[in-house]
Amino acid sequence: MNIFKRFQDVIDKRHEYAKEWKARTGGKVFGYMCIYVPQEIIHAAGILPVRIMGSHETQDVAESHIHQMFCPFCRDVLAQGLQGRYDYLDGMVMAQTCLHMHQAFNVWQLYRPIPYSHFLYMPSLVSHKSVDFFVAEIKNFKESMEKHLGGPVKPEALRHSMEVYHTNRSLLHKIYELRKKEKPPISGTEATQMMLAGLYMDKEEHNKLLQELYENIKGKTDGPEEEIRLMLLGSENDDIEFIKLVEELEAKIVIDDICTGSRNFWNNTTLKEDPIIDLANAYVNMPPCSIKNIGDRPGFKHTMELAKEYKVQGVIYAIQKFCDTYQFDFPAVQALFKEQNIPILHLEFDVTLPVGQVKNRLEAFLEMLKVSAFEPV
């Protein structure tokens, strides 16, 4: 389908896309690290927000800045900055998450300063005060951006941006809903292409493609028979080659709970209240990253609900090496899935994918799942 080819093109040529967008519209491009950044604010200023990701290429430029015991993703991201691949950015914004990404963000500013940068503190625990807190942080961010741009973000522009993002999340929900079917109309690979392209694309363009995609697939009933239904959990994962590898082994990833996937859109704004409060509520109440999954640990409840709704038979828990927070969650997650008799495979990723090793482990895991799935009762 041409839509997925378009998604893959954007993913492969994300820098060219952003530069072409700049040239065509005369607008600016801001990079953001982590999905807790309220992108609507950036969009409302006529700026293209793009998520900063690594390139999955080995590098040695980041090693003298961030020690190797920190996650490979943050070093990969920093390397992109140090190598000048994001020199077209006019600004960079980060919302507080993990120490690894902080280092990448801050060291980048030291060596490749960008005309505008802003750091928002993002609360972890959800409460009335944390929403108030984030309202104040969003206001500070908006004011700082307006000061840099030399003009206010107009209320009607913000409302329009919120509608655009609301539509984007709604469309993604509708498409993901179709993946609950016994024969999901799109594969995990295609869903990943759809999600990743959305991290880099103009949201209005992405919405058009999503709408077209939804119309094309909503009535689809064919698909491969008897494939194991898997869920993908863990740290950020933009490794399409990995997803393809899984799905070549007669399994399908029907749902995920990752920041490059469903967590990006799961919680939506209401469009019924003050925009800043609406945004704060939506972002604070997002299904949490593991760093924010503390106290009552609402993330686990959300994960288990997804597993049930999507009739998941197995889970792949794929994390970046040295990711303390997702590693820490693993025993608890494993215990929860064990109660449901759902096996879980734990994988650790580096910048490049060791295909042979991973394939062996996947094959063994899926073999085990196939035996247990098709054993007579």
Next chain:
Amino acid sequence: MNITTLYKSSPLDCWPKAVELRDRHIREALTAKQRGKKLALISTDAMHALYAGFPDVVGLQLEAWAIHLGRFPVLARRCSEIAEQAGYGKDFCGYARLYLGSQLANVNPYGGDFPKPDFAVGIAACQTVGKWFDEAARYGDIPSFVQEEPTNIRREKLEPHLVDFLTEGFLKTINFLEKVTGKEIDEEKFIEATYNQCTSYILWAQICELNKTIPAPLSLKMMYSLFVPAHQSPCYKDTVEFNKMLKAEVEDRVKNQIAALPTERFRLLHFANPPAFFMDLFKVTDKYGAVFVGSPTVFTMGSAYTVKEDGTLGIKQHPKEKGIVLKNKEDCCRLLAEWRLNCAFFQSYYFPHRLQDYVHMMKAWHANGGVMHMDRSCQGQSMGLMEIKNALQKEGLRTIHYEGSNVEPVDFDANSITDRLESYMESLGLEKLEK
């Protein structure tokens, strides 16, 4: 080369008292239940004043427990293996691994059973510390509460919403403690403890200031024991009295040029946590006349250092000196929230602050070199050290780093690290003073 003694040196008179108070927390935690108290699993970095308002509650400080375990390498190794079997990887927060391992394996380095807490109250400060308590509570099947402490905050302006957020967090902690103990907080004790905590922190910071003197009256190895009362038990009157006594003695040492190392001719700072099982690391450089005069963690953790507008470290004023009268728990919580948010240690989790502060400390304490622990067991303390190394090099200050762990002996090669330190000394042109 013959030893060249440049200064007088003598042991500290208050050292026995320091050791007694250093070990108080563990003694109290291990005997809590016998004394009819409730045992709370808390963080060493918690706001201890909150717990002082509940006299029936004794804290078992998770980090301190792990450090105590770390001093027994065989036990530490066992706890680490148990944690690994439970799914907590090796490259993972060392304090958490050792605590959880000891909980799962019922290990108590002082004999008897693992002291099982009745409930857990965590603080979510660095990226994993809040999660330790969730897991400890899960295994122990005990009630738990986590309170968030913003750390990656910009110090340029103390935002009112941050203060409100943290104040609410402290009040919710009190609500939880009231629920699990069935008693209301004793506000008088809370107020007294708040004042004592501020006093203890200020006194410790003043003692650290005295170590800027040449020769340093205290070595870092001594400071790691001396700072424990202020850090782990700041609310006690005898902690306040001890720190007054210590300060007076250190002032006397400064006046009389009594050095921690009589051959001091070179000064070092240590960055990140030290290895609990190899504190003699800090004596390796003695034979070169190089003394460790401090560490950012010892200076700023649990102390009153804040950063002034000019970027230098200053000591906070006591609330009584500012005319602040605490009347109730709300007043105390707000004061503690402002205190914590103005604390250099927690602000240093925002990397630009850490870079600025650590470079400043090297100069302020007249350090000629730095030793950096790339601690695989603590990403929070190791964050940014590579960049700090680059910044210090630009200032003409040479550093060395070593990889290891603060609590896991198997990840620490004492021989090779000792060799590296000695090579570093020689690369700086220093020769051994002892034959």
